[in-house]
Amino acid sequence: MKVLITGGFGFIGSHVTDIMLKNNIEVVIIDNLSSGTLSNIPKFDMTKFYQLDIAQDDIECVFAKEKPDYCIHLAAQTSVAYSILHTKEDAIMNIISSIKVLDLCKKYNIKKFITASSAAVYGVPQYLPIDEEHPTKPISNYGLSKLTMEKYIELSGVPYIIFRFANVYGPRQVSSKESGVVAIFNDEMIKNGEINIYGDGNQIRDFVYVEDIANICYEAIKDNVVNEIINVSCNRGVSVNDLYIQMAQIYNYYRTPIHMSERSGDIRDSVLSNKKACELFKNFTNVSLEQGLLNLKKANCEGEISPC
Numbered sequence: 473m474k475v476l477i478t479g480g481f482g483f484i485g486s487h488v489t490d491i492m493l494k495n496n497i498e499v500v501i502i503d504n505l506s507s508g509t510l511s512n513i514p515k516f517d518m519t520k521f522y523q524l525d526i527a528q529d530d531i532e533c534v535f536a537k538e539k540p541d542y543c544i545h546l547a548a549q550t551s552v553a554y555s556i557l558h559t560k561e562d563a564i565m566n567i568i569s570s571i572k573v574l575d576l577c578k579k580y581n582i583k584k585f586i587t588a589s590s591a592a593v594y595g596v597p598q599y600l601p602i603d604e605e606h607p608t609k610p611i612s613n614y615g616l617s618k619l620t621m622e623k624y625i626e627l628s629g630v631p632y633i634i635f636r637f638a639n640v641y642g643p644r645q646v647s648s649k650e651s652g653v654v655a656i657f658n659d660e661m662i663k664n665g666e667i668n669i670y671g672d673g674n675q676i677r678d679f680v681y682v683e684d685i686a687n688i689c690y691e692a693i694k695d696n697v698v699n700e701i702i703n704v705s706c707n708r709g710v711s712v713n714d715l716y717i718q719m720a721q722i723y724n725y726y727r728t729p730i731h732m733s734e735r736s737g738d739i740r741d742s743v744l745s746n747k748k749a750c751e752l753f754k755n756f757t758n759v760s761l762e763q764g765l766l767n768l769k770k771a772n773c774e775g776e777i778s779p780c
């Protein structure tokens with residue numbers, strides 16, 4: 473069995489690659505390394521890596537040469553703020569380039585196209601936890617581009633699974649202004665740096681551990697579940713302030729956080745129901761936030777990210 477992973481050297485993609493390799497599934501990666509790094513998967517067989525940009529390069533050669541059975545499409549423009557400032561570029565990446573990958577999946581008879589959508593497609597929640605029947609009304613271009621892509625996939629005739637991820641966290645997540653709050657807190661707390669919290673910090677988020685995401689991608693390949701849109705989450709709301717307190721205890725961090733103004737495009741509260749994921753995938757794993765944060769701290773200490 474051979475799986476093509478776009479964005480395979482990224483945060484989520486590298487964990488998905490790890491689990492596939494652990495289960496003796498052959499992996500081929502397309503990645504332009506714009507945000508991913510080779511060090512995320514140090515032992516990867518480089519003959520199976522194609523450093524290509526899905527927006528610009530002809531990626532058909534990879535399909536023709538490798539003839540993958542499955543495609544896990546994770547390469548994307550992932551920044552909400554960027555999507556607001558650069559609407560066209562966001563659409564080119566998350567819609568047009570993704571259609572290109574999808575078309576090739578159709579042409580080369582891929583058995584299943586698995587891709588990453590986002591909680592951002594729902595917009596402002598009408599109720600919590602948000603299930604898959606909740607209306608979709610994105611409030612950012614990122615959410616809109618992900619939703620548009622979903623519609624193209626549904627129409628394509630290619631067997632698919634669309635995962636709508638909540639806030640993913642874990643080892644290898646790069647800390648930047650735009651990355652997840654856990655990665656930012658992690659990096660700042662390690663070096664006893666300054667913690668900024670946008671808004672009052674009472675906004676609710678649903679943090680899902682990256683290995684749960686990798687596991688469900690693996691289950692999606694093994695299982696015959698098909699043509700479904702599925703939330704992947706922890707199904708538990710935690711405020712950013714509570715996250716801060718929990719992490720401060722684990723990291724022995726004592727500085728007071730600084731509150732900044734809210735960011736546009738951010739949804740106030742978001743919790744995704746994972747009932748459907750649990751029903752469809754009996755092996756769905758759901759690491760608690762407490763355990764996930766301890767795993768992350770341990771990964772730091774083992775040199776995955778930076779020394780403690």
Ligand SMILES: NC(=O)c1ccc[n+]([C@@H]2O[C@H](COP(=O)([O-])OP(=O)(O)OC[C@H]3O[C@@H](n4cnc5c(N)ncnc54)[C@H](O)[C@@H]3O)[C@@H](O)[C@H]2O)c1
Pocket residue numbers: 478479480481482483484485502503504505506507508509524525526527545546547548549550565569588589590591636637638639640641652
């Ligand atoms: N991290 C989260 O919390 C989260 C939540 C919901 C959805 N998602 C989605 O999951 C997917 C993976 O996200 P991530 O957090 O691992 O991001 P990431 O930036 O770590 O990974 C993206 C990978 O794609 C590669 N890439 C980007 N543009 C490319 C291009 N034009 N051509 C080839 N490769 C390209 C990058 O180099 C990187 O390796 C994305 O589709 C993202 O929208 C992530």
